[in-house]
Amino acid sequence: MLRREVKILKVEPFNSVRKKMSVLVAHPHGGKRAFCKEQVKNITDVIKSFAYEDLRTLYLAFKNIDDSSIENDIPDDYTLIEVVGIKDPVLPEVKDAVQTCLAAGITVRMVTGDNIVK
Structure with a gap:
């Protein structure tokens, strides 16, 4: 899915308390999908290993949302796609x-x- 193919419905900027940034989009084939970049506690070892290598950690995750949902609330439970370390x-x-x-x-x-x- 390319960014230009979707309509962004809602964005929650990164927040150091929530430790995540989220976005809700209208899926081009119907329904909605929520994406987030989130720090997840159950993979602390991965975070630490990246930190020891001087890398920043990003978690990429998504959740499909039934199109019948009227509200554009960004959910909390996601499917983790990938954990990446970036140089900064x-x-x-x-x-x-x-x-x-x-x-x-x-x-x-x-x-x-x-x-x-x-």
């Missing part, structure tokens, strides 16, 4: 930028490419 390296200038923030009294919580394991 920290830029060389980040070290100095973090030092500048710390010197100014700013607490740095996360830097893209950083992970909790290392």
